[in-house]
Amino acid sequence: MTVTAPRVHIDRCICRNRRFADLLPLAREAGWDLGSLGQATGCGEQCGLCRPYLRAMLAKGTTVFDRLLPSDSE
Numbered sequence: 001m002t003v004t005a006p007r008v009h010i011d012r013c014i015c016r017n018r019r020f021a022d023l024l025p026l027a028r029e030a031g032w033d034l035g036s037l038g039q040a041t042g043c044g045e046q047c048g049l050c051r052p053y054l055r056a057m058l059a060k061g062t063t064v065f066d067r068l069l070p071s072d073s074e
């Protein structure tokens, strides 16, 4: 029996309904780090589940994720 992981498609901060693809150019233009991005947009400041993805977006430029990243609390 083959077990496959569920497919995921993570492309935004759900709480603020802001797509990473829209946030990345703003962050690059303004030179935001994760904290600055949160202050400016509210993303990552509510439930916080998007924080690992925002961090990866800022570091690598990835705006769509097809696997889960460890949460900040793990």
Ligand code: FES
Pocket (backbone or CB within 6 Å): 012, 013, 014, 015, 016, 042, 043, 044, 045, 046, 047, 048, 049, 050, 051
């Ligand atoms: S999903 Fe971004 S703060 Fe909740």
